[in-house]
Amino acid sequence: MKLDEFAFFNQQLAAMLRNGLPLEGALRQLSAGMRDQRLKAELARLEADLAAGTPLDAALPRRALPDLYKRMLLVGVHGNDLPGILTLLADYYQQRQNILTRLKGLMVYPVIVLLVALIVSGGIAFMWSVTLAPTFREIWGVSEGRPLPAFTQMLLQPMNSMWAPPVVISLLFLAVLLAICVRRWRSALRWRLPAFKESSLAQTAAALHLMLRSGVPLPEAIGLLEQLETGNRAGRDLSLWKSNLMAGMARFADVAKESRAFPPLFVWLVGNAGEDITAGLKSAAEIYQARAKHRTEMILYAALPACVLLLGLMILMQAWFAMGAFLPLLDLMNNLGG
Numbered sequence: 001m002k003l004d005e006f007a008f009f010n011q012q013l014a015a016m017l018r019n020g021l022p023l024e025g026a027l028r029q030l031s032a033g034m035r036d037q038r039l040k041a042e043l044a045r046l047e048a049d050l051a052a053g054t055p056l057d058a059a060l061p062r063r064a065l066p067d068l069y070k071r072m073l074l075v076g077v078h079g080n081d082l083p084g085i086l087t088l089l090a091d092y093y094q095q096r097q098n099i100l101t102r103l104k105g106l107m108v109y110p111v112i113v114l115l116v117a118l119i120v121s122g123g124i125a126f127m128w129s130v131t132l133a134p135t136f137r138e139i140w141g142v143s144e145g146r147p148l149p150a151f152t153q154m155l156l157q158p159m160n161s162m163w164a165p166p167v168v169i170s171l172l173f174l175a176v177l178l179a180i181c182v183r184r185w186r187s188a189l190r191w192r193l194p195a196f197k198e199s200s201l202a203q204t205a206a207a208l209h210l211m212l213r214s215g216v217p218l219p220e221a222i223g224l225l226e227q228l229e230t231g232n233r234a235g236r237d238l239s240l241w242k243s244n245l246m247a248g249m250a251r252f253a254d255v256a257k258e259s260r261a262f263p264p265l266f267v268w269l270v271g272n273a274g275e276d277i278t279a280g281l282k283s284a285a286e287i288y289q290a291r292a293k294h295r296t297e298m299i300l301y302a303a304l305p306a307c308v309l310l311l312g313l314m315i316l317m318q319a320w321f322a323m324g325a326f327l328p329l330l331d332l333m334n335n336l337g338g
Helices: 003-018 023-032 037-051 056-062 067-078 082-141 150-155 161-181 183-190 196-213 218-228 233-246 264-271 277-337
Strands: none
Touching (some): 003 037, 023 037, 037 056, 067 218, 082 161, 161 277, 183 196, 196 277
C-alpha cells in the first residue's frame, strides 16, 4: 500500500464527510482517481457494499484493509466522529510514510552498492580466470621449466583465489535480498537493527496513542498490535503486557518491566506520564521518531560510506593480486621473446 496516497485519501474523505457527503458517494469519487489498484479495488467493493445497504461495521471485516484502520473506523462510527478518526488516521499514516521513506533509502543503497561491487569484482575474476589465465598457462607450459613465483602459480590454477571476493560479495548481496524479501526475516530484523528498531518503536507508540486517544481500551489496543506483530520479539512483549494487565497490574512500568524489544527508555517515557498513558505514548512516539531520523542520517552519512570504502578496498586488492601475478608472466614472455 502506498501510505502517502492512503493518507491523502483519508484527509480528503474526512473533509467530504464534514461537508455532508454520504460515505459511499465520497468513496466512489475518491477511489476513481487512485493509482494503487489493489487499494482502489478494495475501496470500490466497500462502496458497493454500502450502496447496497450493508452497514459499515458489517462491510469492513470483508475488506483487505489494515486491521488497525478497520478497527479505528469502527471506533469512529460508534463514537459518531468518523471524520475526526479519519483525520487522525491520515496523520498517522503520513508519519509512517515519512519514516518508511528514509528506511527504504537504507535498504536501496546497500543493494545498489553490492550489485555494482559484484559486477566489477566478478568481471575482474572472469577476465583473469576465463580469458587471461588459460593463455598464461599455455605460455608457462612452453617456457622450458622456467620458474614463476608461487603466488603467480597459485593464481594460474583453474580454481584460484581470485573468485573469493565476488563469492563473498554475492553472499552479502543474497543476505540483504533475503532480509528485504522474506517477511519473517524482515519482521525479526526490524526490531533488532538500528534505525529500523527506533522506527518500529515510534510506530508502535503512535498506534497505541491513536487508539487510546480514540477511546479504545488499553488491553484491546495492545491485543490488536499483538496480532500485527505475531512471531517477533515485539509480539511476545505485547502478549506479556496484556497478561500483566489482565493480572491487575496498573502502573505501566510494572506492566512492561520484563520487555525485551521495548528498551527501558521507552518504558520510562510512557510510565513517567503516570496515569495519562496517552500522553506518555505521544512523547515516546515523538522521541523515537527523532531518534530514527538521527540513526538513519548517521548510517547514510557514516556507516554506508565506510561499507563502500571496504568493498572498494576489496576490489582494489583483487586487482592488485591480478597485477602482481601478471608482472612475472610479462617478464617470462619477454624472456621467451628474447
